[in-house]
Amino acid sequence: MAYWLLKTEPDEYSIDDLAKVDSFCWDEIRNYQARNLIRDQIKTGDFAFIYHSSCKQVGIAGIVEIISDGEIEQAQFNPEHAKFDPKATQEKPKWYSFQLKFKQKFNRIIPLSWIKQQPELEDMVLCKQGRLSVQPVTQPQWQFIIARAK
């Protein structure tokens, strides 16, 4: 089982929105590093942090469970869709998505500023590479953050 961190702008879609639905398709990712992780590595039964970016309280807001492997994303084929990709074909899709479901909202956001201060978390992708919207989390990092959330 693997752990992940998923960024979202809460003004667009937040942990509270996730809590309202049975499941949700995490799509519209248009970054090759993230795409490769989704296509090749994300599996049913993995868990992920939901991270709120570009907002007042930047940080980790809660936990979701991954409930599908990576699957071909549909928006890329839809000319009406903002994320339509004219270079993608059914035979050669470019982008991938996956399904997830809400597990838990933390009582308080775990702030990025706190994460950056922890020596145990200094190797987190979040600290090293700001811009990756789907990123792996190691088990020690996951456990360390979970402990703080309690």
Place this chain on the structure above:
DNA sequence: GCCAACGTTGGC
């Protein structure tokens, strides 16, 4: 809203 850091595009 600014702007640094990073990713993508496209001419050569």
Place this chain on the structure above:
DNA sequence: GCCAACGTTGGC
């Protein structure tokens, strides 16, 4: 395949 120009992300 290099790299300059451009676009986007995302913290502050």
